[in-house]
Amino acid sequence: MKTRFTTLVLSLLLAASAMAADTTYQPFVLASVSDGDLKTGVSSARNALVAAGFEIAGQYQPLDNAVVIVATHDLLKEAAAASERGGYAAGQRISVTERDGKTEVAFINPLYIQYAYRLEADLQPVLDLLGQTLGNVESYGASKKMTAKKLNKYNYMIGMQKFDDPSDLASFPSHAAAIAAVENGLAREGDPLSLVYRIDIPGKDQVVYGVGMKATSDAEDEIDIDETFQMSIVDFEGYSKIAYFPYEILVDGGDVEALHMRFRMAVHFPDLSMMGAHGFTKLMSSPGATEDALENLVKAE
16 A cells, blocks of 8 residues: 555656646747836836835846836845856846827746746746736747757857856956946946946845947947847837846956856747848847957957
């Protein structure tokens, strides 16, 4: 009898493990669609987040009809601190987009980020809290079966970067020097890069910055990194995906890095084809231009 019971328990555990392995995730979550305008939607989302214990780290308007709020929480900071390069996940991106007389609120799926960014923590409580706070209508953004295993080793195709192949932007003799270089660069006027937020990871010499990218001229290298241009290629159907931005820079000790765009864009938009009007080839120059812009950011004037 004991043997049969043990066998049954093991079978149930194996079945549950198999089901978990087959679970798929999508990069974006639609929280709500309402008749309110953009200003009202932003105010409502901010107030709800603060009331739920989130801290507003930053906010900006990458598109005329969209605002992105970046919030953090003790749960997110703890998860970031528990992982080697967890700072990338410390900022929860929430978008408010007005179009066709409706206002959409959406956010990046914390579980998708958990697996794609290889976190040593469970972000289900963060997803639950966001759902209770803002709503959780449906997930979207990937028709492909993005399992935890696939996300953990994700690259768009052979030869393209993974999570652990970042752009190494610069190295400095100290954490303080690295911080100063990034902040001095973001304070420069007249270039496409701007500071959206800063989040310090508790217990570590690690800081993540959110960077806005808006062309200030018609120069090709600026257009290549411009948020409006990039979204015109990749965000062409379904609910808004502007919560892809802002872009992160991670200061880890004296090292400054950023996720390579060939990984970051691809993992947020896994359904995009390589060719066609909305394919990655339309952004062929953007990864290099992004890397160059971020490297120039931390160079001394």
